[in-house]
Amino acid sequence: MHYFQYKDGRLYCEEVLVEDIARQVGTPFYLYSHRTLVRHFRAFDSAFSELPHLICYSAKANSNLAVLKTFINLGGGVDVVSAGELFRALRAGADPSKIVYSGVGKREDEIRYALLEGILMLNVESYQEFHLINGIAGKLGIKAPISFRVNPDIDPQTHPYIATGIRQAKFGIDIEQALRWYREAKELPHLEIRGVSCHIGSQLTELGPFVEAMKRVKELALKLRNEGMGVEYVDLGGGLGITYHQEEPPHPQEYALAIIGEGKDLPCTYIFEPGRVIVGNAGILVTRVLYTKEGEKNFVVVDGAMNDLVRPTLYGAYQGIVSVTEKGGDEMVADMVGPICESGDFLAQDRLMARFEPGDLVAVMSAGAYGFSMSSNYNSRPRVPEVLVKDGEFFVIRERESYEDLIRGEMIPPI
Numbered sequence: 001m002h003y004f005q006y007k008d009g010r011l012y013c014e015e016v017l018v019e020d021i022a023r024q025v026g027t028p029f030y031l032y033s034h035r036t037l038v039r040h041f042r043a044f045d046s047a048f049s050e051l052p053h054l055i056c057y058s059a060k061a062n063s064n065l066a067v068l069k070t071f072i073n074l075g076g077g078v079d080v081v082s083a084g085e086l087f088r089a090l091r092a093g094a095d096p097s098k099i100v101y102s103g104v105g106k107r108e109d110e111i112r113y114a115l116l117e118g119i120l121m122l123n124v125e126s127y128q129e130f131h132l133i134n135g136i137a138g139k140l141g142i143k144a145p146i147s148f149r150v151n152p153d154i155d156p157q158t159h160p161y162i163a164t165g166i167r168q169a170k171f172g173i174d175i176e177q178a179l180r181w182y183r184e185a186k187e188l189p190h191l192e193i194r195g196v197s198c199h200i201g202s203q204l205t206e207l208g209p210f211v212e213a214m215k216r217v218k219e220l221a222l223k224l225r226n227e228g229m230g231v232e233y234v235d236l237g238g239g240l241g242i243t244y245h246q247e248e249p250p251h252p253q254e255y256a257l258a259i260i261g262e263g264k265d266l267p268c269t270y271i272f273e274p275g276r277v278i279v280g281n282a283g284i285l286v287t288r289v290l291y292t293k294e295g296e297k298n299f300v301v302v303d304g305a306m307n308d309l310v311r312p313t314l315y316g317a318y319q320g321i322v323s324v325t326e327k328g329g330d331e332m333v334a335d336m337v338g339p340i341c342e343s344g345d346f347l348a349q350d351r352l353m354a355r356f357e358p359g360d361l362v363a364v365m366s367a368g369a370y371g372f373s374m375s376s377n378y379n380s381r382p383r384v385p386e387v388l389v390k391d392g393e394f395f396v397i398r399e400r401e402s403y404e405d406l407i408r409g410e411m412i413p414p415i
């Protein structure tokens with residue numbers, strides 16, 4: 001459920017006409033609905049009301065300060081995977097004691113930064129990492145709060161690039177070896193074990209893999225308890241999928257019921273790290289048609305491209321394509337492509353879409369997650385603005401980059 005709707009054939013975001021925003025900020029741009037963000041966060045949060053829990057929104061999905069702040073205001077914490085994301089979370093006003101930090105390759109300076117800020121816990125992903133953390137904490141004269149991110153070896157039945165909890169993935173530590181590592185960590189003087197964490201993948205559309213992961217994590221947590229190790233937190237990561245096209249993912253409430261069923265006899269605080277399910281359908285990319293080419297294959301060339309939204313190119317992902325002003329009847333099968341010099345630059349392929357003409361505005365749907373956050377300057381294209389609508393008002397929450405921004409920090413040496 002989102003708040004992008006047609007009234008009299010024209011697309012609105014909440015009470016604001018999308019074409020009015022386009023006129024004022026130019027195209028392309030990302031557009032988010034505040035009401036949708038809040039609704040999705042609350043739906044997820046309230047589904048778990050029976051369990052002590054903390055929602056650490058996964059910043060990687062959309063890390064704009066205004067988006068982070070929206071969830072912080074609702075009591076959310078943040079899941080970060082780099083010092084840069086930690087910096088953003090803190091800048092947005094996140095409570096450090098609600099920040100968790102995962103990542104298979106944390107650098108020493110990143111670990112030190114997180115420890116100095118007093119985050120809730122570092123989710124450790126390798127043997128060397130927890131020894132390094134112990135050493136850094138020792139030098140700082142503190143105890144580092146950690147959990148181990150375990151890899152439960154479960155196939156989440158999603159795109160291979162975003163399946164993280166199978167043995168072949170680089171993530172986490174083998175759950176079979178976890179007990180040994182916990183015992184070793186327990187003996188280290190500068191570590192404080194807070195719990196267990198796990199994240200098996202993204203865009204999951206079935207409950208089975210989540211439940212299986214929960215069972216395996218619970219089994220481990222009970223063993224740890226038996227050995228006198230604190231399991232204050234069980235972090236189950238993110239991963240709940242959304243509808244891009246015809247997927248029918250479980251509702252957060254169904255997901256919660258399944259987890260609560262397994263979790264109620266393991267008293268602790270449950271952490272969730274949802275990203276996509278909160279922001280995915282709360283955002284669109286608005287782009288304008290530049291040219292059309294009709295022939296054996298039809299192309300609609302727009303001003304948005306793979307550097308702005310890479311998901312179709314990278315994962316073969318489906319993003320809905322709709323006209324900002326509804327166009328009657330006539331449709332065609334075409335590729336929607338951008339101006340980038342690669343044949344892989346497309347937003348949609350062989351798609352039945354409205355018969356677009358130059359000047360038309362197009363909304364690329366479900367672009368709120370992993371849209372702007374994965375965008376780049378490829379082909380020296382300035383990154384596009386981000387706009388947030390709340391009720392009848394809109395706010396530019398990130399300016400369009402300028403040409404000067406493109407070369408910021410570059411230098412020609414005196415040679």
Ligand code: LLP
Nearest residue numbers: 058102199202203238239273274275276370
């Ligand atoms: N926690 C951890 C440790 C993660 O690695 C991820 C996502 C999440 C939470 C949030 O997962 P979500 O709830 O959003 O599924 N760029 C890809 C998705 C990459 C997901 C990476 N990890 C895409 O556009 O589909």
